[in-house]
Amino acid sequence: MAQSNIKQKTISGVIWKFLEKFSIQLFTFLQSIVMARLLDPSDYGLIGMVVILNAFCAILVDAGMSNALIRKNDRRKEDYSTVFDYNFVMNIMMAIFMVLIAPLIAIFYHQPILKNIIYLFAAQSASGALLAVQGAKMIIDLQFKAMGIINVVTTVSSGIISIVLALFGFGVYSLVIPNIVAMYIRFGLYYYYQRWFPGFTFSMNSFRALFSYGSKILISNLINCIFDNIYPIVIGKKFSPKELGYYTRGQGYASMPATTVTDVIANVTFPILSKIQDDTEELSRVYRRMVRVSAFLVFPVMVGLFALARPAVLIMISSKWEPCIIYLQIMCFSFMWHPITTLNMNLLQVKGRSDVFLRITVIQKVFLVASLVVTVPLGILWMCVANVVITVLTLFINTYYTSKLLNLSFAKQMMDLCPSLLASIVMGIVVMISIYYITSLGFQLLIGFLAGVATYFVIAKMFRFQELPYVMETAKEVVASKWKK
Template identity: 40%
Template sequence: MPEEPSLKQKTVKGVFWNALGNFSVKGVQFVVMIVMARLLTPKDYGLLGMLTIFIAISGSFVSSGFGSALIRKQDRTNADCSTVFYFNIVAATFFYILLFFAAPYIADFYNEPQLTDLTRVISLTLIINGFNLVQESLMTAKMNFKTTAKISLITAIASGAVGLTMAFNDFGCWALVGQQISSAIFRVLLFWYYSKWRPAFVYSWKSFRELFGFGSKLLFSGLLDTTYNNIYPLIVGKLYSAATLGFYTRAENFAALPSSNVTNIIQGVSYPALCTLQNDDARLATTYRKFIRISAFVIFPMMMGLAGCAKPLVITLVGEKWSFSILLLQIICFRMMWYPIHAINLNLLLVKGRSDLFLRLEIIKKCIGVFFLVVSAPFGIEAMCVGGIFSSIFCLVVNTYYTGKIIHVGFFRQMGDMSKTIILSLAMGTLVFCISTFCPIQYLYNLIIGIIAGTLFYIGMARMLRFPELKELIELRKNKEKANK
């Protein structure tokens, strides 16, 4: 059938450009972060971390799930897109004003007076980001990840330059604010430059009701997810200090480099790809399981390797002053390794148009997460991180329940698909940890040897044991080369 090669070609290209964009952007951001972490203090990062939950929640209201609704709708019109555009601008302005007047109360909550001005400035990103959601959604729907990768890379380089310049000139935490504001501005300008779409002078209540009918459930589930994901910084900042929160956010940022990259790649490519198969359950299940296996094969060793070499990595890159982040990073890696698997399971519900189940799952999972948070919080930040591991695993069981009902690929089948990868990744992580901990050499050499040994061990054992995921990755690369010819 001609449709299958077309879908495969689009998916391969999508994976390639989405991966290239994410890893190149994160690579630039990682380098910028390393330099800035040496110039700034844990408290500087902690102050910005205290505001994350307020900006993130407001951003969820601004988008309101309209981006996913536009991507899913195959017969979207210019009226649909224009309606979403104008709604985003109005919503963003409303929430900026709300945060502007709430800023003094946020500062009082944390007992950090300088948060008043920080809140009022950083909140401008809400209005700026509201101008490019439609353009970005349309490019994603067309799987035009080459252009989005280019935009993201240029933005990362330009905003990184702004942040570094301010950090070198002793702006402190304002260097982080400048980086985020400039990132939002560059991103909007580039999306308007590369996108052919422009808003028309039309607002359709019919389009709003149709898109919001789907997106509203994503809004509420997104609010739950955003609130829960940022409740740890909120509690750490309130119960401990800005410096302690800085250590936590640094550990989470290190762990997020591989985890978030793979999750973004999988979500960005799997959702539009699976949407084209939404009416063919057999092909949907086959493609879905392939995404699961390949995701685990890539992300699990990355996270276990990161946990194993955490000590030499942190000390080599950002210095001894960040040493408290090492243990937190090792624990968080075991939690965040499951994020891409969560993302694929949730994408299936969106593909099937079951945003109601998506919302129901989010409510259940957040109740589980809050339970583990309440139980672990009295025992310190390390215990909170351990509780996050148990929460992530329990939530995976919940996530896979409806997947099993809809296409008969439930928890045990998915764990069976990933079991060999899990065992091999743990073995590799243990090897890297032993090298990083017990080799009596400099941290830099420990890091280099650990990475090389772990990579050779993992790939070598995968080839020896004939992992099908390795063969599938090789085929993806060959298909990409054919697609370019």
């Protein structure tokens, strides 16, 4: 594929995904502020106790088949139908499983209300097969604009419904019911844009070919799901729902900026890199550019969020959430590495090394279990600190493997991150100094934000960061193209 074509598709995909994610995250952020003021921290804690069940079942339903379908170059009609049929059967099975296990989970946590929450998750799962293949097909066809519109519409709709339900006193159910409504809205929009209907033709040969690749991704995703949610499980069992609520809110706000970029990378880079998987030189060039741009955008945001966490939380969601501030600050240094890790893991999948993908996942989880054994008796704070250490270690490990695949030195990959990291640290110091003597929370937030933006821009300009003109040029191209239209 020509370099100009790669750039065009990458820019188009990244811009649409970024606009989509920015719109969604902005609305979600504003909605979360309203919901946090309306609901009790324990409501978020209850959801945190059972969210792993919903995620676990969703992974079993997908079984890595979507990724296998996206990666496959010679797709046939029966491939799509086979994946749909598998999803359909598994969704029904998972819904039944949720209904059966709900009473046991309620007993485990000593929270009877969890049974009704899980029943609602089961209703959502039973209809999930309607979405999986359509979503994968839109990624394959690089329909990022349509996907962006769909995601924005469903997010805004569910957000408005959740606020209305919370205002009418539905409590924790206002965090669950809107997801079911959003799923059916998404279903209608998928078929409006896609016009794809399943053929109900199950091919065992197609299933074997897709599952041989997807099975390793399935195992890896299941392991990730369990261990990504192990903190809520442990905190929910050992501490109160309110303490879990503080953790989930702190972790949730820390994840927002990084998740925006991570989701863009996960959805856009996989199909783009898949098209140049056999051209190692071009793959290396595109990969390094993505790493540098990701670091340039994410690092300052996460460091800035760390520096301004206290005034931001107290102003936006009130002092009743003050205990979540320290968790938010610590988790910023965990999530700031997630976009880079996601890009590395995507590269392993693109090169067909799902075995290495699984190996790295297992290593990371061994570290996590060891850290929990040590830190759980010490409290939630030290559990968060250990999470940061594990994230950095995992980054080193997956970067080592990607360096082998691209014939690119480990040191050179790390050096790609250093300029943005150092500039962000300096920016964070300037922000904290600038607000140190200011007593007004509002002025702390305003002055700190302006000082951070100005400092980072000056450093990037002074030291001629390549990413600054690249980002600005890309933005100009997008504005120009939209203006012409």
